[in-house]
Amino acid sequence: MGRKVTHQLQPLWFNGFKEESFRLSILDIVIPPNYNTYAIIFKSDNADETTVAETFKQAIDATLLQCRHLVGTVEKNQHGDYSIVTKPDSTVELVFHWLNGTGDDYPSYSELERQNFSSRCLGSAATLGIDGMPTARGPDDSPAIVGFQLNFIRGGFILTIHIHHFAVDMAGTTSLVRQIADNCSSIRYGTPPPSWDEAFMDRSRFIAPKIALEDQISPIPRPPRHPDWLPCSWLLFHLPPTKAAALKKLASPKDGTWISSYDALTALLWRVIARNRALVYRPVLKEPAIFGEPINMRSRCTPQISPRYQGNVLAAGLSHHQKSPLTLADVISDSSLPQIAAYIRAITDSVSEKTLDDTVARFAVVRDKSSLDVPLDSLPPMSFTTTDWRNFRLCDNDFGIGQPMAYRNITDTVVENMIVMYPPHKGNAGKDQGVEVVLPFEKQFVDLLINDPIMKEYFEFRGIDVEDP
Incomplete structure (x- = not known):
């Protein structure tokens, strides 16, 4: 459905950047190893799609240059657990998706609003999200941390964010969305870019001291789905x-x-x-x-x-x-x-x-x-x-282009x-x-x-x- 154009953002390409590792804490890796997919719905009756697309591209690139840990992949480390590893050639996928062309039957913004932005009306992650970005991917598969898709619909657009739960919780996602919004606003209004504190990426407070090999234990097997659940x-x-x-x-x-x-x-x-x-x-x-x-x-x-x-x-x-x-x-x-x-x-x-x-x-x-x-x-x-x-009011942010009206976790x-x-x-x-x-x-x-x-x-x-x- 619709036409897609894919960009591979490479925000850390500049000369002098070395490989960087952000070790995950225990609090990160006790979380289910799945992607969360958030759809942020904007109303914009007369949006210049070229301006919107270029603004988001620049803002996401600027955000990833600040939030460097989101550029990488989850990798096994020398400590026996996991880190997010970013490299100069690491990329993040950004897809532009047009669902408002002749013959496209995707609902208009007005129809989404009429149905209170229900996930059923919005459609699946397969429609609004990046092809092949899964809902679950274990840490040993080197999952990418994040991916973005901007979907243009009649009367608005929808920003879809895939983000691996090992990287952030919902509060952390809210921080990411705010940083993107502030960078969008900076570009649109010509104001200074938002600041970023390196401490926001530092997980050391919850990283445990090294445990001697003889003191380590085998994990309890991951329990299966309970057999009594009905669909x-x-x-x-x-x-x-x-x-x-x-x-x-x-x-x-x-x-x-x-x-x-x-x-x-x-x-x-x-x-x-x-x-x-x-x-x-x-x-x-x-x-x-x-x-x-x-x-x-x-x-x-x-x-x-x-x-x-x-x-x-x-x-x-x-x-x-x-x-x-x-x-x-x-x-x-x-x-x-x-x-x-x-x-x-x-x-x-x-x-x-x-x-x-x-x-x-x-x-x-x-x-x-x-x-x-x-x-x-x-x-x-x-x-x-x-x-x-x-x-976690993602729609309270000023993006400078369009107005966020609702968000949903689509799955x-x-x-x-x-x-x-x-x-x-x-x-x-x-x-x-x-x-x-x-x-x-x-x-x-x-x-x-x-x-x-x-x-x-x-x-x-x-x-x-x-x-x-």
């Missing part, structure tokens, strides 16, 4: 601000214990999904309810780590670390919603910088570090995890037990835009969730986002 879809729901306020009031403990909007929203979704999934899987309700959340730890470290740091600084908040874990019966009906919200707050608050240090120490002794992550689909079907992107794979929280998008001006959530549910039974009375009371259903093939 799932991701469903897109919208929570209007007025409903969010009512929900937080409903979920707030009567003793005055503080909870966040996240706690209230998560408690309700955990209850509703668990109740409906219990109808599908018929679990033993006395079993512990499995809950997990990745937490951005930049502000919880001493001294704090800059939000611009491009790496992984995530800790896992886990239910099984709690002294009195809730059972499935508690989550489904026996505990009150305020009790569940307070429990989630306790999980979040239990994570500290020591959690990061313990993670580094635990995995530093593992001899083969090629597969340290625990796949979420290895957990049983009643498990529940979240990823909260409400504070062909549904993570069966992961909900994703997005900030409000900027489309549909005048509407009461609030948080959006992507919820997984078994594709044969999606009507159970869509027609749930509580979901219908608080949420607007915005369609099926992704379906497992």
Whole structure:
């Protein structure tokens, strides 16, 4: 579909640059070795495509000259783990893709906005992303860190970024997008280019001391997918601000214990999904309810780590670390919603910088570090995890060309037990835009969730986002 032109950017070609190695930390390589693919959607009715393309090309090139670690590939190092290696001849792929020509049937910007920028309307990574840029690629395959594709559509354009999760978490991706935006603005407005701090690439704080060979241990085998999972879809729901306020009031403990909007929203979704999934899987309700959340730890470290740091600084908040874990019966009906919200707050608050240090120490002794992550689909079907992107507002950046209106993580794979929280998008001006959530549910039974009375009371259903093939 459409016409493509590919450029191989070589930002580090200049004379005098030597090979550079950025050693990954334990916090990087316990992350699933997959590519995340983000689509940032711009509205631009009268864009000069030549100007837009040249501005992005110059801005991405300038950004990669600053964020040098993103130019390289993941390679095995002499320490027995992994580094990002950049060389003078390292390249990054930038593709221009025209989907607005005669005969192209890709939706216009207006149609994407009408459908609330759902991934189903946007299309797959195969349409908006670089040919052959996979969703998962292990560290021993020398994966490239990043690739870009700029897709021109009727009434706008979409910047697609593929980035390997070993390199950055979502906060790190937000830093990258801001740097690209600031370089775009510098080019368009003729202002000085943005600064860049070398410390944003320095992972040494979480690199463990060398472990003697005799003290190293073999890794636990990577667990397989749990056999009981049924194929799932991701469903897109919208929570209007007025409903969010009512929900937080409903979920707030009567003793005055503080909870966040996240706690209230998560408690309700955990209850509703668990109740409906219990109808599908018929679990033993006395079993512990499995809950997990990745937490951005930049502000919880001493001294704090800059939000611009491009790496992984995530800790896992886990239910099984709690002294009195809730059972499935508690989550489904026996505990009150305020009790569940307070429990989630306790999980979040239990994570500290020591959690990061313990993670580094635990995995530093593992001899083969090629597969340290625990796949979420290895957990049983009643498990529940979240990823909260409400504070990662990629569309608040001034690119100087067009206006970002929404972003999505586009994928062909549904993570069966992961909900994703997005900030409000900027489309549909005048509407009461609030948080959006992507919820997984078994594709044969999606009507159970869509027609749930509580979901219908608080949420607007915005369609099926992704379906497992």
